[in-house]
Amino acid sequence: MPKITIDSTEIEVEKGTTVIQAAEQIGIDIPRYCYHPGLSIVGVCRICLVEIERMPKLQVACYTPVADGMVVHTNNEKVQQARRAVLEFLLINHPLDCPVCDQAGECWLQNFYMQHGLYDSKMVEDKVKKQKALPIGPNVMLDSERCILCTRCVRFCDEITETHELGIFNRGDHTELLPYPGQELDNKYSGNTIDICPVGALTDKDFRFRTRVWYLTETPSVCPGCSTGCNINVHHNDHRPYKAGGIRVSRLKPRYNPDVNQWWMCDEGRYGFTQVDADSRIVAPQKKTRGDWQLLSWQDAIDEIATKIKGILKKHGADAFGVILSPQMTNEGLFAAKRFFQETLEVENIDFEVVAREKGYADDFLMKADKNPNSEGAKKIGLSAVDNSGLEVAQMLADAKDNRLKALYICHHNLEKGFKKEEVKEALSKVDLVIFQGTNQNSTSNLANYCLPSASFVEKDGTFTNFAGRVQEIHKAVEPLGESKPDWTIFRNLSKRLGKSMPYFEAGDVFNALAEEVDAFKGLSYEKIGEHGVLLNGHRASTEKEMGALVA
Amino acid sequence: MNIHDKYKPLTFWEKLYLPAIISGLWLTSMHFFRNLTLHILRALRLRKTADGAVTIQYPEFLRPLFPRLRTMHRLTKRDDGTPRCVACMMCETVCPAKCIYIIADEKLENPEIEKMPESFDIDLGLCIFCGYCVEACPVDAIRMDTGILEISNLTRKGMVLDMETMLNLEPMQDRYVKYTKEGEIVSQEYLKQDLSK
Amino acid sequence: MVEGIGIVLLKLAFVLLFVLNFGGLLTWVERKQSALMQDRIGANRASIFGIRLIGLFHTIADAVKMFTKESFRPVAAEKFLFTIGPGISVFFALVGFAVIPFGDVLIIGGKEINLQLAPLNIGVLYLFAVAGMAVYGVVLGAWASKNNFALLGGLRASAQMISYEVALGVTIIGSLMIYQTVELQEIVRWQGGTLWGWLPKWGVLMQPVGFILFLTVGIAQSKRVPFDAPEGESEIIGYFLEYSGMGFGMYMLTDFVETVMISAITVTLFLGGWQVPYLMADGFHFPWGATWQLENWAVALLQVGSFTLKVMFFLWLQMTIRWTLPRFRYDQIMRLGWKYILPISLVNILITGLIITLLK
Numbered sequence A: 001m002p003k004i005t006i007d008s009t010e011i012e013v014e015k016g017t018t019v020i021q022a023a024e025q026i027g028i029d030i031p032r033y034c035y036h037p038g039l040s041i042v043g044v045c046r047i048c049l050v051e052i053e054r055m056p057k058l059q060v061a062c063y064t065p066v067a068d069g070m071v072v073h074t075n076n077e078k079v080q081q082a083r084r085a086v087l088e089f090l091l092i093n094h095p096l097d098c099p100v101c102d103q104a105g106e107c108w109l110q111n112f113y114m115q116h117g118l119y120d121s122k123m124v125e126d127k128v129k130k131q132k133a134l135p136i137g138p139n140v141m142l143d144s145e146r147c148i149l150c151t152r153c154v155r156f157c158d159e160i161t162e163t164h165e166l167g168i169f170n171r172g173d174h175t176e177l178l179p180y181p182g183q184e185l186d187n188k189y190s191g192n193t194i195d196i197c198p199v200g201a202l203t204d205k206d207f208r209f210r211t212r213v214w215y216l217t218e219t220p221s222v223c224p225g226c227s228t229g230c231n232i233n234v235h236h237n238d239h240r241p242y243k244a245g246g247i248r249v250s251r252l253k254p255r256y257n258p259d260v261n262q263w264w265m266c267d268e269g270r271y272g273f274t275q276v277d278a279d280s281r282i283v284a285p286q287k288k289t290r291g292d293w294q295l296l297s298w299q300d301a302i303d304e305i306a307t308k309i310k311g312i313l314k315k316h317g318a319d320a321f322g323v324i325l326s327p328q329m330t331n332e333g334l335f336a337a338k339r340f341f342q343e344t345l346e347v348e349n350i351d352f353e354v355v356a357r358e359k360g361y362a363d364d365f366l367m368k369a370d371k372n373p374n375s376e377g378a379k380k381i382g383l384s385a386v387d388n389s390g391l392e393v394a395q396m397l398a399d400a401k402d403n404r405l406k407a408l409y410i411c412h413h414n415l416e417k418g419f420k421k422e423e424v425k426e427a428l429s430k431v432d433l434v435i436f437q438g439t440n441q442n443s444t445s446n447l448a449n450y451c452l453p454s455a456s457f458v459e460k461d462g463t464f465t466n467f468a469g470r471v472q473e474i475h476k477a478v479e480p481l482g483e484s485k486p487d488w489t490i491f492r493n494l495s496k497r498l499g500k501s502m503p504y505f506e507a508g509d510v511f512n513a514l515a516e517e518v519d520a521f522k523g524l525s526y527e528k529i530g531e532h533g534v535l536l537n538g539h540r541a542s543t544e545k546e547m548g549a550l551v552a
Numbered sequence B: 001m002n003i004h005d006k007y008k009p010l011t012f013w014e015k016l017y018l019p020a021i022i023s024g025l026w027l028t029s030m031h032f033f034r035n036l037t038l039h040i041l042r043a044l045r046l047r048k049t050a051d052g053a054v055t056i057q058y059p060e061f062l063r064p065l066f067p068r069l070r071t072m073h074r075l076t077k078r079d080d081g082t083p084r085c086v087a088c089m090m091c092e093t094v095c096p097a098k099c100i101y102i103i104a105d106e107k108l109e110n111p112e113i114e115k116m117p118e119s120f121d122i123d124l125g126l127c128i129f130c131g132y133c134v135e136a137c138p139v140d141a142i143r144m145d146t147g148i149l150e151i152s153n154l155t156r157k158g159m160v161l162d163m164e165t166m167l168n169l170e171p172m173q174d175r176y177v178k179y180t181k182e183g184e185i186v187s188q189e190y191l192k193q194d195l196s197k
Numbered sequence C: 001m002v003e004g005i006g007i008v009l010l011k012l013a014f015v016l017l018f019v020l021n022f023g024g025l026l027t028w029v030e031r032k033q034s035a036l037m038q039d040r041i042g043a044n045r046a047s048i049f050g051i052r053l054i055g056l057f058h059t060i061a062d063a064v065k066m067f068t069k070e071s072f073r074p075v076a077a078e079k080f081l082f083t084i085g086p087g088i089s090v091f092f093a094l095v096g097f098a099v100i101p102f103g104d105v106l107i108i109g110g111k112e113i114n115l116q117l118a119p120l121n122i123g124v125l126y127l128f129a130v131a132g133m134a135v136y137g138v139v140l141g142a143w144a145s146k147n148n149f150a151l152l153g154g155l156r157a158s159a160q161m162i163s164y165e166v167a168l169g170v171t172i173i174g175s176l177m178i179y180q181t182v183e184l185q186e187i188v189r190w191q192g193g194t195l196w197g198w199l200p201k202w203g204v205l206m207q208p209v210g211f212i213l214f215l216t217v218g219i220a221q222s223k224r225v226p227f228d229a230p231e232g233e234s235e236i237i238g239y240f241l242e243y244s245g246m247g248f249g250m251y252m253l254t255d256f257v258e259t260v261m262i263s264a265i266t267v268t269l270f271l272g273g274w275q276v277p278y279l280m281a282d283g284f285h286f287p288w289g290a291t292w293q294l295e296n297w298a299v300a301l302l303q304v305g306s307f308t309l310k311v312m313f314f315l316w317l318q319m320t321i322r323w324t325l326p327r328f329r330y331d332q333i334m335r336l337g338w339k340y341i342l343p344i345s346l347v348n349i350l351i352t353g354l355i356i357t358l359l360k
């Protein structure tokens, strides 16, 4: 393996490593625009120039493979001068847009200018004008003047999505990034171009002008949009609640996880957080009296529901009780539900799977047809009908229609997604007690007698298990809206009211109890999960070859 | 070090306190009698000016303001009357009192401007008149030169300035101290306010 | 009998008017005098029909405000004590004046009227007894407010007032040894004579140290700057924290009445009370032999006027002190009272006793 010296630190690296990667390994950050670890290397931006001894000219660190005995200087006078010059070239035609540019605050031009530039501009000529505020796709806005022609976005569309929408046109200082004529940047992963664009040339239509990036707080989490479980950062606005009509979550950004999503996420997940602050959120326990919803305190709601459940169990027995849990719930919510229904109420009719009538979009990259983040978890915890020798959801509805089911506890589901509207309506109208627990109202919640508000994925701690059996943590980014509570808290409180208390105070307690009880989770603990998640017992990590599909 | 070491010990005379007290009383009573005499003389019309006090009888008399004084905010306009502000939120960010509330709006019809405030409120009840907002503005859209110091309202809501109001405020002209070229103050008489207005 | 009661009522009315008017006027004096001392104008905006009368109407405005403002009582407060607290305070400040002589005897229609409300033969003791009660008004009000800050203020007040009460008694024992009486009218009469035929025998000349000590202690008793640690209105908040409206007004009034009270006592004990130098019951007898015969009413008028003037001088002096000196710290107050004033007055007694014995 070649041995090289970077800024008087010696390091031995794999053959074929580039200088920029080698420097990264010892914590030296070489500025870069066009280099992205997930894309091919082109070396067009020239900001990563370093001095390599015995080479006549400065070399681009991103493209130069290490050779034994190389001595690299990343920050001497010559290199600094080169960087300053490169920045000066890049900024020749760059507009003075920072005040109105959404990238300001996370812009690499700004950052590197402050770190390496700080020259006085010598430009007296007029700047070249290009297209501004040009919508090039459903999610992306282009400002050609701000583009520094790093071609990251072009390479993304060529190499990752292979949709080839973008290209570089014209010559000289009129060179411009544009979509090919007649084409739109409209693929399932177009949002990623915004992330990788080092400047404010590509901005997010959804996020545009809503707030400023420095107002945002970042909380690591996992996308609940499908069973891939892409790692994300939730960017939320904690201190300026008057912005953008009071929405708390401003945007989601992918978080690097080498084993799951690498640097990317799909647009469906990226823009799928709107329900968190939607008007349809259930913000307090409520019950339906004569067709009208009436707000209740948690105390009253738990009391009333507990009394009714007790009455029905006593009169009709556990067979008349159906529970439809949801793979939208965290492992913790599901486990607390399992304990509550199986141990406290001794109910057997528990299922979680409602097969959607419309098959969800799936591809061989990130998106999976199963649009639930925790189906694998629910299966492993043992909540499908088969595990409990109880009724399946379809059977429950059929039973309900025949008046055999007296109580139904539905979590999160919109049953209409799996069954016909009339069927659901008929079935639910025949059940004495329908309790809906979820984050948002839907057509199923409207048919219930009681609605309990549960906290959405940004409002609680917990874990999801993705399709490959990887347990990953979500974190509380904002306070639960209104009176809503995490699912496991609701089940814990109900259980206590019905005579069996669960000693859980935070999500970690539930997970650790789960890890003790359920085989697949044996040996795990909440503290051990870490930022990239851990695999369940009996699962293996994806091989390089399988992941190869991601790197393309 | 004992803190008392820093001080010179009092002499016996000082320790008596009485002499110091009496000299203090002497000073204040001299002011008292002098001012009393001056006031009486003026009341008897034997003197014209009121030297007995440094008080300015506000609001009948106004103090001249210095041009750099920070007074109520205003927003400057472009030639077409729209706000100069581009809603960059620098002022909002820098404001130590967190009393500026901006909501930005997209102006796609004019890509040269792109961004403009949809609403721009300053809560004067919280503002500490530090002037940082003026310093921070990259486009000279906000200034504190209206000369309006009398800011009061019966409700907290009323203390909030909205964009419309701030756009319509004018810079203050005639309550400034005037200078000569050499930097000397020309006129600094107290200006008599027209109370009929 | 009816006549007697009438005369007493008239005297009562005179004394009350005297005291309360001075008390009220002091609010104006306080504003205006402090303004003059600090080169300001002072409150001058209250007006009736555009007439401002150099701010005198502020006194009336104050009164109107005090009366019309809500008298708020905290929920937890001890209702009864909270209500009577300010009353007790004012009452004991006022009743002291009963024994202060403001003139000698006035003869109307052959009837001799003693110009003193209550000719008590224990006058000085009565005064101290009354002054001693004043602390109750403060402490009761403070405690009844059920507010810790008020209570702390009350504790500071009681500590200060009780400490200084001891000193108050001791500082004038020297004088009493000279006067050989505790009846105030007698004390004033004693000061009528002259020393060496030309120097009025006023207490301040006989007992200069006692005079200064007494004045200091007196100011401390009225709880005003520099001895306002119990109130410290702008910084440490005092015993009447929970009072508003008239309750607060009465505590304020107490302070002012006590100021008048201290002036009156000082005048009586040390400045010859109503005495005018060389004025005898039948007119002036100047040291160089000349005389000027005066009617009894004229003499009485001169005496009352002299008393009033002297009281006014001390009011001015107290105001000047109040607007000149900064507040003493609590420990300084205690040290001053116990470690300086008390020992010095004890020494004063000893020396006075020695001199008296030697002179016999």
Ligand code: SF4
Pocket: A094, A095, A096, A097, A098, A099, A101, A102, A103, A104, A105, A107, A108, A109, A110, A146, A199, A200, A201
């Ligand atoms: S891309 Fe960066 S440097 Fe350019 S206008 Fe935007 S924030 Fe400023």
Ligand code: SF4
Pocket: A146, A147, A148, A149, A150, A151, A152, A153, A154, A177, A196, A197, A198, A199, A201, A202
């Ligand atoms: S739009 Fe952004 S990512 Fe694309 S070439 Fe320009 S600067 Fe690079």
Ligand code: SF4
Pocket: B091, B094, B095, B096, B097, B098, B099, B100, B122, B126, B127, B128, B129, B130, B131, B132, B133, B134
């Ligand atoms: S003057 Fe200071 S406190 Fe007031 S709005 Fe401007 S920045 Fe904020």
Ligand code: SF4
Pocket: A099, B084, B085, B086, B087, B088, B089, B090, B091, B092, B102, B133, B136, B137, B138, B139, B140, B141, B142
């Ligand atoms: S006033 Fe100036 S600093 Fe404030 S948002 Fe507008 S342009 Fe930015």
